[in-house]
Amino acid sequence: MIPEIVAATIRLPFPLIFSAVLFSAGVYGVLARRNAVLVLMSIELMLNAVNVNLVAFSAYLGQLTGQVFALFVIAVAAAEIGIGLAIVILIYRNRETINVDEVNLLKW
Amino acid sequence: MTGPEFAFLVLAVIGGFGAIRLVTSRNVVHAALYLVVTLAMVGGSYLLLAAEFVAWVQVLIYVGAIIVLVLFSLMLTKAPIGREALDNQQRGIAALVGAGVLAGLIFLIQDSFGGKDISLHHVRTAQVGESIFRDFVLPFEVVSVLLLAALVGAVVIARKDEGPAEPPERRVPLIGRRQPTVSPREGVRR
Incomplete structure (x- = not known):
């Protein structure tokens, strides 16, 4: 399907473990941070981990679907961070804080 | 170890270091700059995995646009500095969960894909x-x-909300709220 020009190899666990490290750091950040912008940055980290996985398996399987899906994930992540930061700025304007444990309007 | 593997290892070590510093840094602007490092290294790993277009999209959208957005929102919201201001009390449990996720993923990856190789094709x-x-x-x-x-x-x-709002006194009292300014439209009505 894809013509072979570069004859080099990378062991598959390398990108997968890189992505696992990024994902775990993102999980820790989402759970441990109070600042909403830092939580959003940690979510970006986790989405990037998913993208590394998609591209790695796209190269492993010799198919392009993984790359196309990574592009879609990047687009959706851009939309997500735009909306998320807009909400953060609105919360800051109303409450003078963006600590996620002090914003409890929807908590019962 | 082949050449691409070595290059990938270098990128992954720098990127992983940036990711860990990102979630442990005490200064929000430093955290955003560590995010730049990590995203750039992820883009470099796309290049090494022969996904050139995705790599440049990563550089353009993440390093170019999203970082600027994050830095702007850090500037617009007063960003405190210090561990107690940025982290909550569940740091220990969160670190435990993160380490558990990492250990489980590494075990599963080694178990399932331990001996597999990616042969790189030009795309x-x-x-x-x-x-x-x-x-x-x-x-x-x-x-x-x-x-x-x-x-x-x-x-x-x-x-900003510019419509004819309700009188400021009747709004829900919130902690540390800024003094509401009377809009010219309300001044006319009074």
Whole structure:
């Protein structure tokens, strides 16, 4: 399907473990941070981990679907961070804080 | 260890270091700059995995646009500095969960894909474009509509409320609220 020009190899666990490290750091950040912008940055980290996985398996399987899906994930992540930061700025304007444990309007 | 493997290892070590510093840094601006490092290293790993177009999209959108957005929102919201201001009390449990996720993932990866190799092929951008516009036209259009909706939604959410609002006294009292300014329209009404 894809013509072979570069004859080099990378062991598959390398990108997968890189992505696992990024994902775990993102999980820790989402759970441990109070600042909403830092939580959003940690979510970006986790989405990037998913993208590394998609591209790695796209190269492993010799198919392009993984790359196309990574592009879609990047687009959706851009939309997500735009909306998320807009909400953060609105919360800051109303409450003078963006600590996620002090914003409890929807908590019962 | 082949050449690409060594290069990937260097990128992964720098990127992982940036990711860990990102979630442990005590200064929000430093955290954003560590995010730049990590995203750039992820882009470099895309290049090494022969996904050139995705790598440049990563550089353009993440390093170019999203970082600027994050830095702007850090500037617009007063960003405190210090561990107690940035982290909550569940640091220990969170670190435990993160380490558990990492250990489980590494075990599963070694178990399932331990001896597999990626043989790198050259991928032309034209092939990616063909794949998008031949097999994934409908998701592509849905993503474009989603981006438009997100754009309009972000503008609607973040712009200042200028309509005829209720009197300031009757609003819900909130902690540390700024003194509400009387809009000229209300002044006329009184």
